[in-house]
Amino acid sequence: MGSASSSYRVIYLDLDGRIQKVVFSRFCSPCDIKELFCTALGVPRNTNLSLLDSSGAMVSIDPTMPHNSERSPYRVVPMTGGQLADKEELFQNVLTQVAEQFSRAFKINELKTEVTNRLAMLEKRVELEGMKVVEIEKCRNDIKKLREEMASRNNSNFLEDNKKLTPRRDVPSYPKYHLSKETVEALRLPTFDAWQWEPNEMLSCLEHMYHDLGLVKDFNINPITLKRWLLCIHDNYKNNPFHNFRHCFCVTQMMYSMICLCSLQEKFTQVDILILMTAAVCHDLDHPGFNNTYQINARTELAVRYNDISPLENHHCAVAFQIFSQPDCNIFSNFDPEAFKQIRQGTITLILATDMARHGEILDSFKQKVDNFDYTDEEHVTCLKMVLIKCCDISNEVRPMEVAEPWVDCLLEEYFMQSDREKAEGLPVAPFMDREKVTKPTAQIGFIKFVLIPMFETVMKLFPQIEEAMVQPLRESRDRYEELKQIDDAMNEVQKKKSENLTMGGKKK
Numbered sequence: 001m002g003s004a005s006s007s008y009r010v011i012y013l014d015l016d017g018r019i020q021k022v023v024f025s026r027f028c029s030p031c032d033i034k035e036l037f038c039t040a041l042g043v044p045r046n047t048n049l050s051l052l053d054s055s056g057a058m059v060s061i062d063p064t065m066p067h068n069s070e071r072s073p074y075r076v077v078p079m080t081g082g083q084l085a086d087k088e089e090l091f092q093n094v095l096t097q098v099a100e101q102f103s104r105a106f107k108i109n110e111l112k113t114e115v116t117n118r119l120a121m122l123e124k125r126v127e128l129e130g131m132k133v134v135e136i137e138k139c140r141n142d143i144k145k146l147r148e149e150m151a152s153r154n155n156s157n158f159l160e161d162n163k164k165l166t167p168r169r170d171v172p173s174y175p176k177y178h179l180s181k182e183t184v185e186a187l188r189l190p191t192f193d194a195w196q197w198e199p200n201e202m203l204s205c206l207e208h209m210y211h212d213l214g215l216v217k218d219f220n221i222n223p224i225t226l227k228r229w230l231l232c233i234h235d236n237y238k239n240n241p242f243h244n245f246r247h248c249f250c251v252t253q254m255m256y257s258m259i260c261l262c263s264l265q266e267k268f269t270q271v272d273i274l275i276l277m278t279a280a281v282c283h284d285l286d287h288p289g290f291n292n293t294y295q296i297n298a299r300t301e302l303a304v305r306y307n308d309i310s311p312l313e314n315h316h317c318a319v320a321f322q323i324f325s326q327p328d329c330n331i332f333s334n335f336d337p338e339a340f341k342q343i344r345q346g347t348i349t350l351i352l353a354t355d356m357a358r359h360g361e362i363l364d365s366f367k368q369k370v371d372n373f374d375y376t377d378e379e380h381v382t383c384l385k386m387v388l389i390k391c392c393d394i395s396n397e398v399r400p401m402e403v404a405e406p407w408v409d410c411l412l413e414e415y416f417m418q419s420d421r422e423k424a425e426g427l428p429v430a431p432f433m434d435r436e437k438v439t440k441p442t443a444q445i446g447f448i449k450f451v452l453i454p455m456f457e458t459v460m461k462l463f464p465q466i467e468e469a470m471v472q473p474l475r476e477s478r479d480r481y482e483e484l485k486q487i488d489d490a491m492n493e494v495q496k497k498k499s500e501n502l503t504m505g506g507k508k509k
Contacts, residue, residue, distance in 0.1 A: 009063060014073040015041055021070075029224065030062040037061065041076050048079040179208055187253060188260040190395070190469050193403045194250050202249040203230050209256045209277065218270050220334045229329040236285050236319060241413040243287035250407075252280040254392040262463040267375050272385065275343060278331075279350035279389055282320035287312065290418050292357065297427045310355040317348045346385075353386035354393045362386050363455055370461050384462070391455060397448055397477045398456075398470045404477065408440055441485035448478045 013020045020040050024033055035045040051059040052075045059065055059074055068074055179187075186192050187205060194202065210216050210226060237245040255276055259265065265273060288302075295303040295311045302311040321344065324330050332340050353362055366387045374380050396407040415433035422429045431437050456471050 009065075010067075011065065012068055012070050012073040013037065013040060014075045019070055019073055024063075026063045028063055030060075033063065034061050037076055041078070043078055050077045050079055051075070052077060179204065184208070184212075188257055190254060190257050190261075190398050190473075191400055191403070192253055192257070193400070194246055194253065195403060195406065197249075199234060199245060202246070203227075203234060206230055206249065206252060206281065209252070213256070213259065213265070213273055213277065214270065215274050215277065219274065219332075221331045222333070225328065225331055225333065229323070229331050230281075232323050232326070232329045233281055233285070236323065238287060238289065240287060240289040241417070242407070242410040243284050243289060243414065247407075248281060248284060250396070251283060251389075251392045252277060254395045254398070255280040255389065258388060258392065258466075261465055261469060268381065268385075271339075271342065272346070272381065275346035275350065276385055276388060278343075279347045280392055282347065283316060283351050283354050283389065283393060285316045285319040285323075287316070289414055290421070292355065293430065294418055294422060294427070297422070298425065310352055310357070313352045313355045317351050320347065320351070346382075349382060350385055350389045353390060356394075359390070359451065359455075362390065363458065367458055370458060373462055387455065387459060391459060394447075394452060395470075397444070397452060398473050400473070401477070401480065405440075408444060412438070412440070412443060439485075439488060441481045441488060444481045445478065445485060448474060448481065453478065 009024055009026050011022045011024075013022060022036060022040060024036055028036075034049060037049055037051070038045045038047050041047075041049070049061065051061050051065070053059050053066075053068070054072050183205075187209070197205065207226060207230060210221070215221065216223060216226060233248070234245050237243075237248055259273060259276065264276075268276075290298075292303075292310065292312050294300075296308045300311070302315050305311070306314040324332060327333065332343055335343060352358075362383070366383050369380050369383055373384070396404045398404075412435075415438075416435040419429045419433040419435065421427075422433075432443060453471070453474050456466065456474060460467050460471055
């Protein structure tokens with residue numbers, strides 16, 4: 001009982017002579033508490049407030065504010081425009097002093113620490129003054145200059161635009177969406193249509209998945225850190241035709257639906273579930289839009305760095321953990337070193353498994369285990385997790401035709417961009433990427449028949465429930481593309497005969 005009661009705080013407010021008791025969780029954010037006070041006062045929730053004790057001293061509105069009693073209530077005072085202007089001027093002076101101190105930093109590690117500490121202080125000050133970080137444009141400009149200076153001194157960064165890895169301080173900067181019951185239920189199904197959702201809405205859906213699976217609660221993940229991490233993830237997916245943030249969302253949503261459909265939480269540990277979801281979110285971070293074959297043939301920086309061994313997948317892992325190295329984006333901050341090591345190794349193993357060059361190796365290994373699968377055998381479980389993320393990564397054809405087909409167009413567009421560059425640079429061109437040789441049906445039939453269906457049918461041996469929801473849609477997609485190919489072949493044959501007749505007619509003349 002003691003631990004339960006200590007999770008809540010009781011504060012007494014003097015509202016124009018009326019004593020109001022306010023109860024809130026100690027895990028509430030300062031913004032939530034301020035809105036609660038606004039409600040008690042009967043003013044709009046975005047009203048800026050000052051909280052004063054019996055001596056007239058200002059009290060911070062946050063979960064750590066000192067206890068009081070009915071005899072010594074805090075007085076709540078809405079702030080006027082003039083008061084805000086005075087405080088903003090004070091705040092700007094503080095920012096100027098902070099920026100001057102930052103500019104004197106000369107060692108990169110010290111500079112990073114200083115930036116983190118000062119930013120935390122500024123956020124705290126902002127909360128005290130009842131202002132929003134997003135309104136402090138000058139602060140952003142000063143800190144942007146500092147981060148650029150940090151980037152120029154640090155030669156070990158992976159990304160061309162290192163600023164993307166810097167977590168956003170103005171969280172939440174995407175609106176808080178209240179997902180309807182229908183949306184929550186649809187998220188659990190492979191039929192979910194991601195084309196209907198904007199990036200901000202997809203971020204809210206990802207946030208919901210982590211909460212719904214119990215990951216936030218079980219691992220004591222700070223909800224604000226989860227938001228910052230997801231925003232940073234979004235910022236580090238490029239706007240490629242296919243390998244973009246929407247693809248990241250689709251892979252993660254399919255993983256979520258498989259966890260629900262196959263009741264994986266009854267078979268895996270919560271750590272395994274966390275690894276599956278996090279690997280799905282991170283699996284294509286900073287994808288350049290050109291595959292491993294191009295990286296190796298063109299001898300790119302990534303291929304050289306990773307010795308031609310899964311250069312893209314190694315890069316995705318590196319970017320993922322570079323993001324986690326930022327304290328404000330580290331959703332694993334409450335793990336001890338040994339537990340974090342397990343999470344890191346598990347996540348890397350799954351992301352590296354998405355390299356299609358390893359497809360045969362991984363599937364063959366799983367086939368050897370599936371008939372006598374042992375959930376107590378760590379090697380068996382790891383192999384299954386690798387196959388699950390592979391299924392999710394290439395699962396678009398599991399979805400309804402109207403959802404799946406646009407992804408084929410996106411993939412072919414990305415393929416054609418690569419083959420055009422390969423031709424321009426004199427590099428080998430794969431036939432399935434050549435715009436002059438490939439069509440939708442020819443691109444999909446072999447992939448569905450020889451890659452997707454065999455892999456999903458193998459998983460179906462462990463989870464028969466996926467046959468109707470996943471395997472049958474794949475078979476229908478195969479049949480549809482084969483029919484389209486027959487139509488294309490017939491039309492090509494007619495066109496060929498027309499051309500031959502025209503040629504013969506010309507010779508007679």
